[in-house]
Amino acid sequence: MILDIYKDALEYSAKDWKTLVILGVMCFFSFLLLPIFLITGYNYRVIENAVHGIINGRDPLPGFEDLIDMFVDGIKVVIVQIAYLLVPCIVFIIFALIASQLADFASVAIMVIGCLITFVLVVIACLMNQMGICHMAYNEGAFTKAFAISEIKKVVDDIGWFKCIATYLGLIIITVxxxxxxxxxxxxxxxxxxxxxxxxxxxxxxxxxxxxxxxxAITMFIVGPYLSIFNSRSIGLLYTMQI
Incomplete structure (x- = not known):
């Protein structure tokens, strides 16, 4: 099933090369900050199509109409991503502050423990974050659904934590x-x-x-946008495995 997701996403991402170039142009102007939200909003649309679609379906790539809505969706996604990463960041800062008050071995030990706990929390936060965005997309863009922790946890439980983590590791490997x-x-x-x-x-x-x-140029205008769509499509299809 995971391989089917990758196959679908790889083919889906190459459906329209003009879309990749348009996203690449947005990426080129991302130093202006505003295009970042448009890119994020477009990836959200890809996820939205995926969570309402099926693996190996005939879903088309999203268009670029309603740019204001796409921009707003991008802002919502960025807020969700930041919110989920706050907990690991706060935990790391707490351990760093404690370690700064200690000396030698105790300080090092606290930092090692803090880094390990932070790493685990980052993995969980990233997984919950992505599933939260999918859950928001599945529920017609309801922002609060991105933070419905019990519902999102049930989604991950139904899919399987191992399967989710394995899928994400696969995405990282394929991207690299x-x-x-x-x-x-x-x-x-x-x-x-x-x-x-x-x-x-x-x-x-x-x-x-x-x-x-x-x-x-190839990375910015072709490869980067292609991999961005590939990852978004894969995450959306992963979400559908519990439906």
């Missing part, structure tokens, strides 16, 4: 592998050009810089 493969291929091509130019007596530095710029 795709990014690494694309980057390696591009660098390999431009390295061949650079070496060939050097053999012919040309300065290869310009080719290497061009390769760096080309790789950055």
């Amino acid at each position: 592998v795709i990014s690494a493969v694309v980057t390696s291929i591009i660098y390999a091509i431009f390295m061949v050009f650079g070496i060939s130019g050097a053999v012919l007596g040309a300065d290869p530095s310009g080719i290497f810089i061009l390769g760096l710029l080309f790789n950055s």
Whole structure:
């Protein structure tokens, strides 16, 4: 079932390359901050389609109409993400403050324990956060549903904690592998050009810089948006496993 989710999401994310470019342009202007909420809002729409769809269905990619609504959805998602990460952050700060009042071994021991507890809380918070966003999307965007802890926990219980964590680990691995493969291929091509130019007596530095710029462009306008949609689609489909 998890492999079916990955297969669906990989195919779904490549349905419309123009959408990837549009998201890439938004990413390019993300230093203005406002486009970040539009990107997040679009990913929310992907999740919304997924939680109301089925694996290997014929769901189309969301459009870019109603940008104001998409922007508002993006703000809601960011607030949810921040809220869920507050607890691990507060716990870490508490342990850091306690450790700062101790000395030597006791301080180190407290920090190690604090880091381990914080790590566990971060994993739980990230999982609950993503399922919370899916739960909000499934319930017609009701913001309070993102914090309905008992309902969200039941969703995760029904899916299975191990299956949820395994799916997330798989997403991380796939994301890293795709990014690494694309980057390696591009660098390999431009390295061949650079070496060939050097053999012919040309300065290869310009080719290497061009390769760096080309790789950055491909990552921003194609790979990044593709992986963003892939992850959002996968998370939404994971949520449907308990329905």
